[in-house]
Amino acid sequence: MSPKSRRAVVVAGCRTPFVKAFTDFVKMDTIALGVAAVSGLLSRTGLPHRSVESIVWGGVILPGASPNVGREIALDLRLDPGCEAMTVTRACASGLQAVTLAAAAIERGEADVVIAGGSDSTSNAELKLPQKVVHALAPIALGKPTPSDYVGALAQMLPLGDVLPKRPRIAERTTGEVMGEAAERMAKRNEISREAQDAFAARSHHRAAAAIASGRFDDEIVPVQTPGGRWVHADGIVRADTSVEKLAKLRPVFATDGTVTAGNSSPLTDGAAAVLLMSEERATSLGLRPRAAVSSWAYTGVDPADQLLMGPATAIPLALDRAGLRLSDVDVIDLHEAFAAQVLSVQKMLASAAFARARLGREQPVGEIDADRLNVHGGSLALGHPFGATGARMITTMANELARTGKRRALLGICAAGGLGAAAVLERVD
Amino acid sequence: MNDLLLALGRNQRARALVRRMGIPLPLPVPLDRDPGPWKARPLADARVVVGAAPAAAALEAIAACVASAGGDAYLASPEAAAAFQAPCEAFSRPARPLDSLAEGERVRALVFDATGIDDVSGLRALYDFAHPLIGRIARSGRLVVVGRAADAAAPEAAAAQAAIEGFVRSAAKELGRAGVTANLLQVAPDATGRVGPVLRFLLSAGSACITAQPIAVTARARAVEEPPLVRPLEKKTALVTGAARGIGEATARALAREGARVLCLDRPTDLGQTSQLAREIAGSALAVDLAADDAPGTIADALRATGGVDVVVHNAGVTRDKTLARMTAEQWDQVLGVNLRALVRVTAAIEPLLRDHARVVCLSSVSGIAGNVGQSAYAASKAGVIGFVRAAADRLAPRGITINAVAPGLIETRMTAAMPLAVREAARRLSALGQGGRPEDVAQAIVFLASPGASGVTGRTLRVCGGALVGA
Numbered sequence A: 001m002s003p004k005s006r007r008a009v010v011v012a013g014c015r016t017p018f019v020k021a022f023t024d025f026v027k028m029d030t031i032a033l034g035v036a037a038v039s040g041l042l043s044r045t046g047l048p049h050r051s052v053e054s055i056v057w058g059g060v061i062l063p064g065a066s067p068n069v070g071r072e073i074a075l076d077l078r079l080d081p082g083c084e085a086m087t088v089t090r091a092c093a094s095g096l097q098a099v100t101l102a103a104a105a106i107e108r109g110e111a112d113v114v115i116a117g118g119s120d121s122t123s124n125a126e127l128k129l130p131q132k133v134v135h136a137l138a139p140i141a142l143g144k145p146t147p148s149d150y151v152g153a154l155a156q157m158l159p160l161g162d163v164l165p166k167r168p169r170i171a172e173r174t175t176g177e178v179m180g181e182a183a184e185r186m187a188k189r190n191e192i193s194r195e196a197q198d199a200f201a202a203r204s205h206h207r208a209a210a211a212i213a214s215g216r217f218d219d220e221i222v223p224v225q226t227p228g229g230r231w232v233h234a235d236g237i238v239r240a241d242t243s244v245e246k247l248a249k250l251r252p253v254f255a256t257d258g259t260v261t262a263g264n265s266s267p268l269t270d271g272a273a274a275v276l277l278m279s280e281e282r283a284t285s286l287g288l289r290p291r292a293a294v295s296s297w298a299y300t301g302v303d304p305a306d307q308l309l310m311g312p313a314t315a316i317p318l319a320l321d322r323a324g325l326r327l328s329d330v331d332v333i334d335l336h337e338a339f340a341a342q343v344l345s346v347q348k349m350l351a352s353a354a355f356a357r358a359r360l361g362r363e364q365p366v367g368e369i370d371a372d373r374l375n376v377h378g379g380s381l382a383l384g385h386p387f388g389a390t391g392a393r394m395i396t397t398m399a400n401e402l403a404r405t406g407k408r409r410a411l412l413g414i415c416a417a418g419g420l421g422a423a424a425v426l427e428r429v430d
Numbered sequence B: 001m002n003d004l005l006l007a008l009g010r011n012q013r014a015r016a017l018v019r020r021m022g023i024p025l026p027l028p029v030p031l032d033r034d035p036g037p038w039k040a041r042p043l044a045d046a047r048v049v050v051g052a053a054p055a056a057a058a059l060e061a062i063a064a065c066v067a068s069a070g071g072d073a074y075l076a077s078p079e080a081a082a083a084f085q086a087p088c089e090a091f092s093r094p095a096r097p098l099d100s101l102a103e104g105e106r107v108r109a110l111v112f113d114a115t116g117i118d119d120v121s122g123l124r125a126l127y128d129f130a131h132p133l134i135g136r137i138a139r140s141g142r143l144v145v146v147g148r149a150a151d152a153a154a155p156e157a158a159a160a161q162a163a164i165e166g167f168v169r170s171a172a173k174e175l176g177r178a179g180v181t182a183n184l185l186q187v188a189p190d191a192t193g194r195v196g197p198v199l200r201f202l203l204s205a206g207s208a209c210i211t212a213q214p215i216a217v218t219a220r221a222r223a224v225e226e227p228p229l230v231r232p233l234e235k236k237t238a239l240v241t242g243a244a245r246g247i248g249e250a251t252a253r254a255l256a257r258e259g260a261r262v263l264c265l266d267r268p269t270d271l272g273q274t275s276q277l278a279r280e281i282a283g284s285a286l287a288v289d290l291a292a293d294d295a296p297g298t299i300a301d302a303l304r305a306t307g308g309v310d311v312v313v314h315n316a317g318v319t320r321d322k323t324l325a326r327m328t329a330e331q332w333d334q335v336l337g338v339n340l341r342a343l344v345r346v347t348a349a350i351e352p353l354l355r356d357h358a359r360v361v362c363l364s365s366v367s368g369i370a371g372n373v374g375q376s377a378y379a380a381s382k383a384g385v386i387g388f389v390r391a392a393a394d395r396l397a398p399r400g401i402t403i404n405a406v407a408p409g410l411i412e413t414r415m416t417a418a419m420p421l422a423v424r425e426a427a428r429r430l431s432a433l434g435q436g437g438r439p440e441d442v443a444q445a446i447v448f449l450a451s452p453g454a455s456g457v458t459g460r461t462l463r464v465c466g467g468a469l470v471g472a
Helices: A030-045 A069-076 A094-107 A131-142 A147-156 A179-189 A194-213 A244-248 A280-285 A312-323 A340-350 A353-360 A387-405 B004-010 B012-020 B059-068 B078-090 B120-136 B155-178 B189-203 B246-257 B268-280 B295-306 B329-353 B366-370 B376-399 B421-429 B439-450 B452-456
Strands: A008-015 A054-058 A084-088 A113-121 A269-279 A292-301 A332-335 A409-416 A420-427 B047-052 B072-075 B107-113 B137-148 B181-187 B213-217 B237-241 B261-266 B284-287 B309-314 B354-363 B402-408 B461-464
Touching: A008 A030, A008 A094, A008 A280, A008 A387, A030 A069, A030 A113, A030 A269, A030 A387, A054 A069, A054 A094, A054 A387, A069 A084, A084 A094, A094 A113, A094 A269, A094 A292, A094 A387, A094 A409, A094 A420, A113 A387, A131 A147, A179 A340, A194 A244, A194 A340, A269 A280, A269 A387, A292 A312, A292 A387, A312 A340, A312 A353, A312 A409, A312 A420, A332 A340, A332 A387, A340 A353, A340 A409, A353 B078, A387 A409, A387 A420, B004 B012, B047 B059, B047 B078, B047 B120, B059 B072, B059 B078, B059 B107, B059 B189, B072 B078, B107 B120, B107 B189, B120 B137, B120 B155, B137 B155, B137 B189, B155 B181, B181 B189, B189 B213, B189 B452, B213 B461, B237 B246, B237 B295, B246 B261, B246 B268, B246 B309, B246 B439, B261 B268, B261 B295, B268 B284, B284 B295, B295 B329, B309 B329, B309 B439, B329 B354, B329 B376, B354 B376, B354 B439, B354 B452, B366 B376, B366 B402, B366 B461, B376 B402, B402 B439, B439 B452, B439 B461
Parallel strands: A054 A084, A054 A113, A332 A409, B047 B072, B047 B107, B107 B137, B137 B181, B181 B213, B237 B261, B237 B309, B261 B284, B309 B354, B354 B402, B402 B461
Antiparallel strands: A008 A269, A008 A292, A113 A269, A292 A420, A409 A420
16 A cells, blocks of 8 residues: 555444343443443543544444434534434445545545544344235235235235244345355365364463453443443453353254264354544644554455455455565454354465465465464454444454553454455554 | 256156166256356356366466356365465355365366376376266266377377276266366467367256367467456457358357447348347348358458458358259359358458458358268368468468368258258267257357457367267
8 A cells, every 4th residue: 555644543432241142231232332332441441522523333233214224323423413324234344344434534635633433233133024015015014905905905915824024034036045154164174173173262262361361451341221221340241261162062053964063163142342533633733642553454355155254364455565564573463253154264374375366366375373462352252242243342442452562563354244344453552 | 949858858757757667768858058248257156166186287277267256166186275275265255175075065167177188197186076976966067187288299198198088088978968068178288278268168057969079279379468257259250251140140140139330241132130130139241142152342442341350150051952973063053152262262362351360250160070971072171171270370360360160060950951861860969968959059159169268279170969870
């Protein structure tokens, strides 16, 4: 990338606790979760509401009646009406997409202060009526129906099995494959053993639990009061006491002879995360110390019918190139853990010279990712994965890691439905 | 166009009934076809067993082809493992030993690297590979042997490589009942790098009707670096003569599907139909009577206006079937005039307009190879085409231009539907696959020869005949 005249920096980030779907946050929709995260961010930074110029929000399960979640958050929070907003979706990379869109707007000089983030409430996924019912009812809903219209509509809806609302499935539209099946296939093709997956999952839980116990997440998580009046202070999915032995007892979910279990997959989660981005000049003039600067990012696609979740293996080298870095230059790495099998598969391909030559057209492998640098405070397996929030959660944790430890560079990688890959590089601001 | 036996063969119960009653009725197997566009991974998750004789030279090309096409390789020869390691790792499809394949599991394809066979005793490796596996190929599967060109070698090596041709032709006849094809690549030592795209085509569903063919792969024509695997004809301009119907129409559509801008040419009387086709495929139409003396000039002018041409398909042809004794000189002249004279003259006129790496494909016919009663003029013209491409290839090769012929056998078109039933039935059944081809089968062969990856094939005639028993 050409040297940028304006740099986008991460000033702060915070998130709601992440909890299992259909538990504490069941009565809060994605807008309410977003409101909780953004209001927490505003109160913690003490930022005057007036100064927020824009909200860029990411989400996957968008509410049909008000899909521009970002704008609803701004209105619910009574931010200045001039604070414009948009909502983007890029499957599991939606939160990162929101952050990089905000960074791009800042770099272009379109804004100086932007809140970016994302949220999802799997608990509030809307059940969809089959299209057959919608079409059958259209004459009744939209016109002046005659009795024969009612009879016709009824007749069209038989047999009844076809018209009952369908159970929502997170399946690829083009291939019909469910995420877990894709992870199962990737485990087989990349020869990732059950033991390796369970060990990875256990480490994710242990590291997340250690981070929580040490207070490392305290300034990243804002307590949330539910409509019932109860306060939720902490993540609900992390299991400090899990072990490889315990995980080994779980049955595979997606294939009888498979290796992917509930224990080594990320769970359905409710939550939200928000990041405050500014131009470096504005942050300085406001006397705020940026936690990190956004150096580069990249989005790629691979064929979803091949290896659905391999995208980071092509996005990461591209983002590194754009930052002028090699993998070895990076001090800390956060890979979204959709499935242990998927992270391990991506790691394997990044280390493969054959992959680099045949798929990336480069002589050297992208590089090895050793466990010491990877997901040092756990990942989505342990913390959970509210789809739209994950990218902003990772940006927050990595920016704080750079600010707290003196490490220089952080790399993020996310896989997403549709065969998408996403990556970003953060650097320390001295 | 109704093939009763094929329709019967489609019905599982009818198949079982015929077998149970012991009726000696060879029900042909409906073929898996792919009308295009080309897929990135035509072998997605298909099992491919690869074997090799000692000193095999094409294993790396085979490995890269199978892995990038999405196939799962099973190795019958442990020595092949080294060549398969890197490509299989790159596509997360580790090659596995053959014995890890469960008993009774069928495979899509067998590929054998016979390039190292240079004596008669070496042929035993081919038997040892094929004998236990031949029955495990799934319906519409493939057997491809990669061998050497037999001519330039020492006599015993030539004998061994020529023997492989006999083997493959026989295997094709044995496998045809299951809709399986068997083909042989005869690769020149300096053309191993060009095997990939040819092998990919032969393993794909697009080659369903090509069987019992030896295909020479040489380095005569300048190669294209990294030929595209999908949309091979993007940004290419193509000319198809006789495009109004039948094979020409199917070809124009198939070329357009792969991204080409197609100039559809046919007789002025068919302009309506040609224009309709051109509109549907976003090409353009050109009305030319190829028998006319000014036809080459008219075509050259049209191509000059488009700034040159990348693909030329000489498909226009006429039949005036009469036994020699009954054929009038006029009929003779008509057939030779359109089928051969026009082709030669048009090619000469447009040669300067062929872009580098252009592809010329001329329609021949199995009649041109084998001859046929009542087709002395037609067969003469179609045999002439074979001679023409053989000789023209060298002149065009330095510019990377290839010229080939495609020789269809019985293709189910309006023209062949008008044939007497007995003749048509005989033509259908006297082939390895036991059925006629479709215009789309010929179109797919033409698209392959028109693609950048086909640089290794020039001056040759590719039969699309389902393994017709007649001819060499």
